[in-house]
Amino acid sequence: MLEHDVLIIGAGLAGMRAAIAAQANGANTAIISKVHPVRSHSNAAQGGINAALTDRGDDWEDHAYDTVKGSDFLGDQDAIEVMCKSAGRSLIDMEHMGVTFNRDDEGKLGTRAFGGQRKARTFYVGDFTGQALLHVMFEQLIKSGIRSYEEWFVTGLIQEDGQVCGVTALEIRTGQIYAIRAKTVIFATGGLGRTFEPSTNALIVTGDGMALAYNAGARLMDMEMVQYHPTTLQGSGVLISEAARGEGAYLLDKNGDRFMEKYAPNMMELASRDVVSRAEQTEINAGNGVNGCMFLDCRHLGESLIMEKLSQIREIGIDLIGVDMITDPVPIRPGMHYIMGGIKTDIDGLTNVPGVYAAGECACVSVHGGNRLGANSLLDTIVFGERSGNHAALASRDVDYVEFDVDEVVKKEEERLQGILDRPQNGDRVGAIRLDMGQSLNNNLAVYRNQAGMEETLRDMTGFRERYASVPVDNKGSVFNTDLIFSLELGFMLDCAGAVTVSALDRKDSRGAQARTDFPDRDDENWMKHVVVTKGEVGPEISYLPVSITKWTPEERKY
Numbered sequence: 200m201l202e203h204d205v206l207i208i209g210a211g212l213a214g215m216r217a218a219i220a221a222q223a224n225g226a227n228t229a230i231i232s233k234v235h236p237v238r239s240h241s242n243a244a245q246g247g248i249n250a251a252l253t254d255r256g257d258d259w260e261d262h263a264y265d266t267v268k269g270s271d272f273l274g275d276q277d278a279i280e281v282m283c284k285s286a287g288r289s290l291i292d293m294e295h296m297g298v299t300f301n302r303d304d305e306g307k308l309g310t311r312a313f314g315g316q317r318k319a320r321t322f323y324v325g326d327f328t329g330q331a332l333l334h335v336m337f338e339q340l341i342k343s344g345i346r347s348y349e350e351w352f353v354t355g356l357i358q359e360d361g362q363v364c365g366v367t368a369l370e371i372r373t374g375q376i377y378a379i380r381a382k383t384v385i386f387a388t389g390g391l392g393r394t395f396e397p398s399t400n401a402l403i404v405t406g407d408g409m410a411l412a413y414n415a416g417a418r419l420m421d422m423e424m425v426q427y428h429p430t431t432l433q434g435s436g437v438l439i440s441e442a443a444r445g446e447g448a449y450l451l452d453k454n455g456d457r458f459m460e461k462y463a464p465n466m467m468e469l470a471s472r473d474v475v476s477r478a479e480q481t482e483i484n485a486g487n488g489v490n491g492c493m494f495l496d497c498r499h500l501g502e503s504l505i506m507e508k509l510s511q512i513r514e515i516g517i518d519l520i521g522v523d524m525i526t527d528p529v530p531i532r533p534g535m536h537y538i539m540g541g542i543k544t545d546i547d548g549l550t551n552v553p554g555v556y557a558a559g560e561c562a563c564v565s566v567h568g569g570n571r572l573g574a575n576s577l578l579d580t581i582v583f584g585e586r587s588g589n590h591a592a593l594a595s596r597d598v599d600y601v602e603f604d605v606d607e608v609v610k611k612e613e614e615r616l617q618g619i620l621d622r623p624q625n626g627d628r629v630g631a632i633r634l635d636m637g638q639s640l641n642n643n644l645a646v647y648r649n650q651a652g653m654e655e656t657l658r659d660m661t662g663f664r665e666r667y668a669s670v671p672v673d674n675k676g677s678v679f680n681t682d683l684i685f686s687l688e689l690g691f692m693l694d695c696a697g698a699v700t701v702s703a704l705d706r707k708d709s710r711g712a713q714a715r716t717d718f719p720d721r722d723d724e725n726w727m728k729h730v731v732v733t734k735g736e737v738g739p740e741i742s743y744l745p746v747s748i749t750k751w752t753p754e755e756r757k758y
């Protein structure tokens with residue numbers, strides 16, 4: 200029997216940090232991931248990780264204020280305080296584990312400026328910070344001896360009377376279904392980026408954990424808050440890191456003018472992401488771009504800085520669109536990047552479902568509120584990954600495994616998957632539905648939104664669900680059946696897309712990433728609250744939770 204005190208789904212930064220913490224607390228810990236751990240999307244993080252270090256003349260309260268303001272006052276201030284207070288120690292822990300952060304001329308950890316922050320407090324490794332962090336974390340995982348189920352796909356949560364008691368999972372290599380018993384389960388499954396098309400996210404980022412938790416009774420919160428990053432590459436939508444602007448790059452219109460002056464005269468290109476993306480979209484709509492794009496100009500930074508600090512994004516520009524940022528401005532536009540919302544948790548990662556925790560991008564603590572500051576997500580993963588690992592380990596100490604009929608559970612899941620394989624072959628393919636869904640969301644739930652557009656997507660969703668019910672799986676085999684996995688992922692994405700759309704339709708004001716042309720103002724009187732979605736009898740149900748305010752009174756946001 201496979202059984203663990205703490206079972207973590209996801210081996211990105213949040214999952215691995217949680218695993219190491221849980222193991223350190225003496226729990227029998229395991230981690231499960233649908234891809235090899237270092238292929239998790241955390242690996243793609245480019246720009247860096249925020250922390251306010253006192254010996255740099257920085258202050259966690261300044262970081263917290265910038266985060267609260269960045270969130271458009273929707274972030275929970277108690278949680279933001281926890282994150283920003285812990286940031287320094289968490290960062291130094293990572294350094295001690297072996298992350299080779301860039302250093303300045305004096306040999307001290309170097310920082311770069313990131314958007315929406317009055318101080319340069321982003322620590323980085325070139326423009327591949329996520330890779331550096333993730334690989335070091337993976338070394339720690341190997342050293343710890345934690346059981347790691349690599350290339351296992353979680354298909355369902357097992358519950359008895361609401362209490363979680365394990366998961367069902369498909370071993371991708373063999374196609375065999377297992378039930379793994381667990382006293383506590385931590386979701387660290389990342390975001391839902393690929394629900395939108397295009398997106399900066401890896402193809403594996405399909406919202407599995409949010410959908411699994413939602414179907415098990417968890418609350419999804421702030422789901423309308425989808426971040427469009429200001430600089431994604433023309434065409435593919437691959438990310439060009441904010442690090443470029445952090446190092447001093449400009450945004451230009453078709454005449455070569457720096458249009459950010461009109462929108463954020465103080466912070467210019469380094470205003471918060473929602474502000475910069477809206478500025479770009481407004482300019483594009485007014486015909487001041489070229490082929491639906493504005494330009495990122497790095498030429499004045501010089502070849503040596505670019506080669507030292509931005510070499511990866513330079514290569515991306517050359518490889519994908521044949522533009523070298525050393526000599527030419529790069530065409531960019533706002534693109535789907537991140538979800539601020541997710542599975543609602545407290546500051547220890549605990550959800551409303553007994554025994555279930557969540558951390559990282561799939562969770563909503565909520566430290567990002569309406570808009571996440573660049574480089575606060577990596578911080579979120581390690582701070583709340585660690586806290587949820589600690590808490591789950593302690594919680595599992597005094598409880599026994601909940602009994603359930605393992606054979607019965609496995610048999611049922613096998614039958615369900617066989618049912619999918621046995622479908623007639625005449626329905627629409629996964630790829631077609633996935634593309635239509637992604638484009639519908641990207642048309643109607645992007646930088647600017649309105650009632651009519653979002654209702655169109657809601658209607659589209661009914662059609663996507665009908666088509667999904669008969670989606671065929673060509674591959675009938677059991678070894679590495681990615682066809683089957685894509686189909687399961689699409690089911691998760693449809694649940695997530697539904698939650699995003701109903702939340703965005705419900706919120707009738709503009710705040711952070713949600714900019715409604717039909718409700719253009721922030722309405723604190725009626726909408727200073729979190730929108731929550733739970734699974735009801737006939738579909739998603741909406742409720743609300745208050746925003747926690749500790750010391751920063753909401754005010755108008757200017758950059």
Ligand SMILES: Cc1cc2nc3c(=O)[nH]c(=O)nc-3n(C[C@H](O)[C@H](O)[C@H](O)COP(=O)(O)OP(=O)(O)OC[C@H]3O[C@@H](n4cnc5c(N)ncnc54)[C@H](O)[C@@H]3O)c2cc1C
Nearest residue numbers: 209210211213233241244246247353389559560574576577
């Ligand atoms: C291109 C890019 C650049 C970024 N740059 C930065 C940056 O510079 N700074 C910053 O702060 N943030 C950045 N972000 C955001 C940040 O990287 C992510 O929010 C963060 O890394 C998410 O980490 P995570 O641990 O929550 O999830 P992930 O790293 O996405 O890991 C998810 C894990 O869950 C597993 N999983 C999912 N579903 C299943 C399933 N059904 N069964 C089994 N396993 C499953 C996956 O295998 C994976 O191991 C960037 C994001 C992108 C896309």
